[in-house]
Each structure stands twice: as structure tokens, then as C-alpha cells.
Amino acid sequence: MKVSVIIPCCNSAAFLGACMDSVLAQTMQDFEAILIDDGSQDDTLAIAQAYAKRDARVQVLSQENAGVAAARNLGLDHAQGEWIAFVDSDDLLPGDALETMLSGAQDGVDMVVCAHETFDESGNRETVIPQTRWMDRRGEAQRRAAALRLIEGDSVLNIMCCKLHRRALIEREGLRLRAGVKIAEDALFNLEAVLCGRGIAYVNRVAYRYRTHSASAMHKQTAGEMARHRLWLMAMRDMLLRRGQMEAYFAAYVDTAALRLYKDGGVPGVVKRFDGDVLPLLPLDALDKAKLTRRARVLARLCASGAYPCVYPLIYPVQVMRRKLGEAAFALRRKKEMP
Numbered sequence: 001m002k003v004s005v006i007i008p009c010c011n012s013a014a015f016l017g018a019c020m021d022s023v024l025a026q027t028m029q030d031f032e033a034i035l036i037d038d039g040s041q042d043d044t045l046a047i048a049q050a051y052a053k054r055d056a057r058v059q060v061l062s063q064e065n066a067g068v069a070a071a072r073n074l075g076l077d078h079a080q081g082e083w084i085a086f087v088d089s090d091d092l093l094p095g096d097a098l099e100t101m102l103s104g105a106q107d108g109v110d111m112v113v114c115a116h117e118t119f120d121e122s123g124n125r126e127t128v129i130p131q132t133r134w135m136d137r138r139g140e141a142q143r144r145a146a147a148l149r150l151i152e153g154d155s156v157l158n159i160m161c162c163k164l165h166r167r168a169l170i171e172r173e174g175l176r177l178r179a180g181v182k183i184a185e186d187a188l189f190n191l192e193a194v195l196c197g198r199g200i201a202y203v204n205r206v207a208y209r210y211r212t213h214s215a216s217a218m219h220k221q222t223a224g225e226m227a228r229h230r231l232w233l234m235a236m237r238d239m240l241l242r243r244g245q246m247e248a249y250f251a252a253y254v255d256t257a258a259l260r261l262y263k264d265g266g267v268p269g270v271v272k273r274f275d276g277d278v279l280p281l282l283p284l285d286a287l288d289k290a291k292l293t294r295r296a297r298v299l300a301r302l303c304a305s306g307a308y309p310c311v312y313p314l315i316y317p318v319q320v321m322r323r324k325l326g327e328a329a330f331a332l333r334r335k336k337e338m339p
Contacts, residue, residue: 001081002082002098003081003084003098004034004085004167006036006072006076007019007023007075007087008068010037010039010040010068010071010089012040015091015211018092019087019091019092019093020033020058022092022094022095022209023093028098028099031098032057032058033057033058034078035052036060036063037060039062039063061075069185070177083102083105083165083166084167085164086163088161091208091210092211093209094208104203108199109199110169110197111190112163113135113162113163113201113202113203114205115127115156116156116161117206127206129156129204129334129339131149131156131327132145132154134200135202143197144248147194148252150191151236152259153259160189161208162208163190166197169193173192173193176189177189178235183229187232188239195245226261226273229260230281233256233260236253237283241286246286248291250300251293251299253282254278254308257282258312261273267312270312271310274308275309284300
């Protein structure tokens with residue numbers, strides 16, 4: 001069996017049928033579809049069971065409501081395929097999605113990434129491709145470039161969907177989603193997979209259709225950036241320490257934590273709240289100073305001395321310039337590289 005398609009569903013009756021029809025219509029037929037009902041209160045479970053009766057490749061699991069991370073983990077516990085694909089129950093797969101992703105599943109590759117398309121109820125559509133060219137690099141250089149994008153935030157790499165993960169890596173490394181982390185838990189999983197995996201293949205074709213609508217999780221967020229991402233930052237810190245990678249990515253970790261405060265309140269927000277909100281997250285006593293990059297050593301000293309908020313108004317313009325240069329480079333190549 002080539003692919004296990006894991007589909008968590010919770011109160012998805014309005015969309016699950018269309019999602020399953022797109023999965024079962026794949027040109028590549030060697031797959032299993034694992035639906036996990038996460039304590040739905042509507043007809044989701046009945047719809048899932050109807051598809052299982054119709055097609056032997058579909059199996060249905062059920063759990064009390066525990067969240068999408070727990071549902072995906074349950075699916076991973078039962079998956080038998082060589083590769084894992086994650087699909088959300090309100091999204092769609094193009095007819096050749098699995099075939100497209102498998103075209104990148106070569107020896108030495110543990111993750112395949114494709115472009116995806118967003119669409120909404122009004123018929124608006126947009127194709128989303130990587131913003132930086134991490135896919136052109138190889139070996140450790142590629143892993144580092146992809147990991148930095150995952151820590152910083154990336155619309156293609158962060159999400160669980162439009163990807164294949166090699167199941168042998170997942171099982172060997174004991175990779176699972178972090179229960180209780182409800183924001184960016186998929187980015188955390190992908191980051192750990194990148195850090196302990198081999199190559200990443202990119203296939204420049206749309207292999208996923210991501211539905212945006214008023215009921216989706218991202219439209220329900222009301223808390224501030226730091227409040228919503230605190231558990232993600234804590235889980236990332238713990239994972240980087242466990243994997244022995246905190247020194248390599250300490251500077252990026254500080255930057256992304258400070259960015260949450262910036263999005264909440266601009267430069268004054270970072271200056272006022274850094275010591276209270278970010279400093280407690282930093283494992284300064286656990287760092288091996290000899291392994292830190294030059295920039296990371298400077299940041300660690302600034303944080304330990306309490307000087308980081310004072311110098312942030314000087315750091316911020318450099319960060320803005322880097323982001324704007326990246327955005328400009330992406331804008332120049334986007335039209336040329338669109339699938």
C-alpha cells in the first residue's frame with residue numbers, strides 16, 4: 001500500500017461528502033483512507049460509515065472530542081501505507097493529487113511538498129507556492145533553510161496538507177502531533193520531521209485545494225498573537241532542546257517569539273512585554289554557548305542582561321528590511337514559477 005490518507009473530522013457533515021468524493025476519485029488507487037470522527041455532534045460519523053460500507057479502502061475510527069492533533073495521531077497509529085498524507089475534511093484533492101505527490105517520492109526523500117490552492121464560497125481562488133527557494137538546496141543546507149522557514153512561518157511548509165511524509169521516519173523517530181497545541185501544531189510536526197529527516201522534494205504542481213470559510217478554525221481566533229502561540233512556542237522550545245537543535249536555531253526562535261509581540265503591539269509592544277512574555281520561554285541556562293552562532297551569542301547576552309528590549313528598536317529595522325527584500329524577490333519570480 002503506497003499512501004495512507006488521514007482525515008480528521010469533527011462536525012464536518014456539510015463538507016465531508018465532497019472531500020471523500022475527491023479522495024476516492026484519485027487517479028492513483030493504491031491508498032487507504034482513514035477517517036477519524038472526533039466526537040461530532042452532527043451526521044459526520046454516519047456519512048463516514050456510509051463511505052466505509054461503499055469502499056473497502058475506507059476505515060472509520062472514532063474518539064471522544066479531543067482535537068485535531070489527537071485525531072491525526074490516532075490515524076497515524078493505524079496507518080499502514082509507505083507514505084502518509086493528511087487531508088482536512090472540508091478540503092478537496094485534485095484528481096491527480098496523490099499521483100502528483102508520489103512523483104517526488106524518491107530515494108533519500110522523507111517529505112514531499114507541493115503547491116496548493118485556496119478557494120472560498122465566493123469562487124475566489126489563489127495558488128500558493130513557496131516564498132523562498134529552500135527546495136534548490138541539498139542536504140544540511142536544505143534542512144536548515146526549510147527549518148528556518150518553519151520557525152519563521154511559511155504558508156506552504158507550515159500546513160500538514162499538500163505533503164507526503166514517509167511513515168518509516170515517523171515511526172522510527174516517534175513523531176506525533178503535540179496534544180494541547182491548537183495553533184501551529186502542524187508546523188511543529190513538520191519542523192521536527194525536517195530536522196530528523198533526509199531530503200525534501202518539491203513538486204511544483206497544485207496537489208491540494210484548501211477551503212477558507214467562516215466556520216474554519218483560522219476564522220475563529222480572537223486572542224492576541226502571543227496568547228494564541230504561547231503553547232506552540234513552548235512546545236517548539238522543548239522539541240529543539242530534545243533534538244539538540246536549540247543552539248542552531250536560537251536566533252530564529254527569539255525572532256519569531258518577538259514577532260508575536262510585534263504583531264500584538266508594534267515596537268512598543270516588544271519593548272514593554274519582552275521580559276514578561278518572551279524571556280521566561282528562553283532556555284538560556286541550557287544553551288551550550290560554544291555551539292551558538294555569532295548572532296545567537298549576541299542575542300543570548302542581550303536577553304540574559306535584560307538589554308534586548310532596549311536595543312529592539314535598532315533590531316527591528318533590520319528585520320523589516322530582510323522581510324521586504326524577501327517579499328520583493330518573491331514577487332519578481334512568482335509569476336514565472338507559478339504551476
